[in-house]
Amino acid sequence: MKNSRPVVGILVGGGPAPGINSVISAVTIRSILGGCDVVGIIDGFKWLMEGNTSHVRPLSIEEVGRIHFRGGSYLGTSRANPTKKAESLGHVLSALSKLGITRLVTIGGDDTAFSSLKLEEQAAGHVQIVHVPKTIDNDLDLPAGIPTFGFQTARHVAVEIVKNLMVDAHTTARWYFAVTMGRKAGHLALGIGKAAGATLTVIPEEFTERPVRLQRLVDLVIGTMIKRLSGGRSDGVVVLAEGLIEMLDPQDLGGLDHVERDEHGHLRLADVDIGDVLRREVAKGMKALGLATTIVAKNVGYELRCADPIPFDMEYTRDLGYCAAQFLLDGGTAAMVSIQDERFTPIPFKQMLDSVSGRAKVRMVDITAQSYQIACQYMIRLSDKDLKDPVTLGCYASLAGLSPEVFQHRFQPVV
DSSP states (O other): OOOOSOEEEEEEBSSOOTTHHHHHHHHHHHHHHTTOEEEEETTTTTTGGGTOOOSEEEEOHHHHTTGGGOOSOTTOOBOOOTTSSHHHHHHHHHHHHHTTEEEEEEEESHHHHHHHHHHHHHHTTSSEEEEEEBOTTOOBSOOTTOOOBTHHHHHHHHHHHHHHHHHHHHHHTOEEEEEEOOSSOOHHHHHHHHHHTOSEEEOGGGOOSSSBOHHHHHHHHHHHHHHHHHTTOOOEEEEEETTHHHHBOGGGGTOSTTSOBOTTSOBOGGGSOHHHHHHHHHHHHHHHTTOOOOEEEEEEOHHHHTSOOOHHHHHHHHHHHHHHHHHHHTTOOSEEOOEETTEEOOEEGGGGBOTTTOSBOBOOOOTTSHHHHHHHHTSOOOOHHHHHOHHHHHHHHHHHTOOHHHHHHHHGGGO
């Protein structure tokens, strides 16, 4: 006898983020109480793209009732991209039909959101689809001040790590270059650096011209180190967004043709260590100025993604999951879930697209905002005022073994 209850499918795409299990749990509970059956789809779109329907599991309230405390993804995840080939989307729809799934909740970042949009278009009304925005990068196109889930937990865990690095740096008189995730936008790096009070935080958004020469980034950091040294400190922590690697001139990095790309065409940033590149070049630059220093590059990335969610993300993701399930129960489709002014606000898929690229919009750090300007005030950076004050300029130039004129000419581009 054919099942008369609607079937809701849940899948997770992209990298892990704290709170995924909380969404899965909330969607499952609300959907079942609303008269639906729920099926968890394993490994995102990976198997569905092949028309494979065997990698699924029925979900029950008893099974998911307490998974919201845990990091990781109960259903796994993958970066499989069904939009690369038209037949892949067809296979996904065929597999969903075989499974009896007429309502689908996708959990992911901008790439998964784009896949969901294209799938909904091709489904032509046969499958209701709602997307729950997930990324520790905080770069989905939500209104200002509204985080993507997982961001606050990732920042919380990373601040504890950076705090410990700051103590170690002071204790051992060394510098740490902490590289954080953030492919396109610097929200996570800035959030970590600002909360921890890092010596310097560098994000892609502060560079308006592309590509950026590596020497400019090197001089920005060296300028900070000299200014710090003038105050009697030979230690510090610099927080760097990993996306800086994508804006640098590839020729300064020996080209990037050898670096592997993922299913969505993005550079695998783990294969290009911006922290180590900068460590080598800054150490070389400091040595050339007669300033010996110890620098350690530290990636703060994968240990954040599967952390147990903090209460903020547990509550936030349960709300998002509930709203996603309710949206489907009410007949909604083709939208991303958001909560604005404490109310559920669906964002239609079509509003998520960038008119130029045709891809999902990316929210960048607004460097004109007061929050960014305040962050900069607490960083140690060379300023225009420093270079215009003869006494200060003379002090910095003397430390670097340069004339004031040469120092000013070299470092003026980074202030």
